[in-house]
Amino acid sequence: MEKKLAEALQQLKASDIRITPQRQAVLEFLINSHAHPTADDIYKGLVDKFPGMSVATVYNNLRLFTKIGFVQEMAYGDASSRFDFSSQKHYHAICESCGKIVDTYYPGLDDVETAAEQLTGFKINEHRMELYGICPDCQ
Incomplete structure (x- = not known):
């Protein structure tokens, strides 16, 4: 820290x-x-x-x-x-019941901006992904 x-x-x-x-x-x-x-x-x-x-x-x-x-x-x-x-690129898993947010690291998505640029012609500046579900405490 x-x-x-x-x-x-x-x-x-x-x-x-x-x-x-x-x-x-x-x-x-x-x-x-x-x-x-x-x-x-x-x-x-x-x-x-x-x-x-x-x-x-x-x-x-x-x-x-x-x-x-x-x-x-x-x-x-x-x-x-x-x-x-955020010192490292990451995503968030969000509990739909209590609102808890947990950081999720998945390096396989690092190339999503490049792929999107190639598919759309856009110049992508950033992206964000959120995953919604029910956390273990609320299940």
Whole structure:
């Protein structure tokens, strides 16, 4: 986890982005979370440590991290997006009962963009895949 944080902080510095304590805390929370938190989850997790921090600060940092490319915003039809620190391309399995999201790695899909380009003539920038089902806890 420390390596991921160091690499992310280095990327921020290289982009001339100031590293505030709040910004670093949001980043650390994301890196350490495997639950794909919402902005409110992050805010609630950090408000005791940073009582002056607002939900807007969390959202602004998430927007920045998403723009830079090391955080993925996942909007799955409910009212609030979830956020994922993504240092490696992966997909998500989502429980239709409890909403749990689990990362899924499948390197065989890496060439799907190339195949789509060849089939459609599109210049593909990215893709996303979601798998829906019932998790073991809800079965």
